[in-house]
Amino acid sequence: MAGSAPAEAETTGDAPGATPAALPAAERAALDEAIARLEDGSRVWAALTLDQRARLLGRVRDAVGAAAEDWADIATTSKGLEPGHPLSAEEWLGGPYAIISLLDALRETLQTLSKGGNPLDGVRLDTAPGGRLRAHTFPLNGTERLLLSGFTGEVWFQPGVTAADARREAGLAQLTPTEPAGVGLVLGAGNVASIPAADVLYELVAANRVALLKLNPTQDTLLPVFEQALAPLIEPGFLRIVRGGAATGAYLTSHPGIAHVHITGSAGTFDAIVWGDPARPASDSDAGAGTTAAAQKGEPSLTVPITAELGGVSPIIVVPGRWSAADLRYQAQHVATMRLVNAGHNCIAGQVVILSADWPQREAFLRELHAAYTAAPVRPVWYPRSDERLAAAASDYPDAVWSADGTRALVEVGPHADATAIETVEYFAPVLGVVEVRGTGQEFLDAAVAHANEKLTGTLGANVLIDPATEEALGDGFERAIADLRYGDIAINTWTAFNFLTARLTWGGFPGATLADVSSGIGIVHNALLLDRVERSIGRGPFRPFPRSMGDTLRRVRLARRTVLPTPPWFVSSRTGAEVSAGLTRYLIDGRVPGLVRTLAKAMRA
Missing domain, CATH: 3.40.605.10 (Aldehyde Dehydrogenase; Chain A, domain 1)
Structure with missing residues (x-):
């Protein structure tokens, strides 16, 4: 069933x-x-x-x-x-x-x-959609700007919280x-x-x-x-x-x-x-x-x-735009990473890709996604009882495409098929679903947000992929749609793992859970600024890695994010991820610049 x-x-x-x-x-x-x-x-x-x-x-x-x-x-x-x-x-x-x-x-x-x-001294405060107070909590120092060039993070307070309230609490x-x-x-x-x-x-x-x-x-x-x-x-x-x-x-x-x-x-x-x-x-x-x-x-x-x-079923909303072949390949690897890190045993994992049925590049993206998902390194599916969850996915979706010696499933749910299981069961294993809604532009984005809110179990993390030109064209409509997403952590052109790893952002389900209906949990963690009455945290990253990120700057796309970072080390496709991640950690430990220089050189070969 x-x-x-x-x-x-x-x-x-x-x-x-x-x-x-x-x-x-x-x-x-x-x-x-x-x-x-x-x-x-x-x-x-x-x-x-x-x-x-x-x-x-x-x-x-x-x-x-x-x-x-x-x-x-x-x-x-x-x-x-x-x-x-x-x-x-x-x-x-x-x-x-x-x-x-x-x-x-x-x-x-x-x-x-x-x-x-x-x-909150030194933290920029401004207004987010719905009159919410927003604190720009990342980056706050030179190390953060250097190690994660082009990434930013915000904490949104619950409606009604004023700047005076936030500072007092x-x-x-x-x-x-x-x-x-x-x-x-x-x-x-x-x-x-x-x-x-x-x-x-x-x-x-x-x-x-x-x-x-x-x-x-x-x-x-x-x-x-x-x-x-x-x-x-x-x-x-x-x-x-x-x-x-x-x-x-x-x-x-x-x-x-x-x-x-x-x-x-x-x-x-x-x-x-x-x-x-x-x-x-x-x-x-x-x-x-x-x-x-x-x-x-x-x-x-x-x-x-x-x-x-407590986790949940996390969406990956792919907003249609005009993407290059390199964009399609890179973002497909991004999506595969969201599902396959730690063999999928993550509350943070993306589980359901929401695509536009009307996107002209839909088929091209799906081809790249299948390729990236299949090509990712094979690894043990180690968490207890994962075999049962994979067997349940096979039963729920007999047409799923399996790879990695039968330990990895990609499920495309057709317009008349039953998406209940993939949208309500947190498989906690390498099972990735794809569902579709109609429309392009704002129509698609609003429909995708409503679908994520109404159909998917949990309120922990949501991911949104959108190219800078499309985001700029949507204007205030994009930020309004983000405000409508009822998730405690949202990642735009990055993965919610960025939010999880960023100490001055918060991590936890959307407010409103109760003992009787706990959803993705009660309360928050991390929150190194010790902020009260938080609604959500939002991470934003560059849509394109270096050096392709420089093209948007040259084309004067206003919302382009300048970055000198290549493929992030957490991508499952990164060839130097282990060396870079170890090097970044050692730099935090000892602050030695020569070691950091060697690490950044390795990052460029990712």
């Missing part, structure tokens, strides 16, 4: 049906002791000045730098690849690079607050640093190595909450790395890291010493934690599926607040 495939997103190993009593007494005692030590650490944290906290994050940065190589290598091998494999770029960028960037940005925010400043719990918030439980993601550490840092800085981190079993091999990298937080009692499965998670979520829960995972696991439905099977965990039977039972079983990042 269409839509019946399991879609577990990033599970936490806390399967429905587990009970605290299933945990041996010795393990319960060890967890009790860890929580008791964290309660002591919470009082120590509350006694630190903002400057002391900033200096502590500097020590964490040093420790992450020392562990970076092991971090990337172990994460790479845990996914069935050899260290140094071209696709290990993902582990450098999605591991130590992301955490060092976040630490630097959080530390700057703490330093600013400690001196009586405001996190910026800082979150660091505005009242002596008020501890107890011990938070972080149920870590199992797919991307930076997520557990980033979530711990956000708990500590945004909420004044020390953390007990329970690793997903898929990341158990990284425990020694996390213990080394986060040692400056572990030593004073601000963090404890534990391993375990469903019984451990069940014990911790019901522990009286836990004041808050944060989960990165699936809506099914979220519902099991919140509503305590032991009858809901672990396989029935469709991310963003809405109100469940458990949620209809009345009062939640979880008695403390919870925040969550």
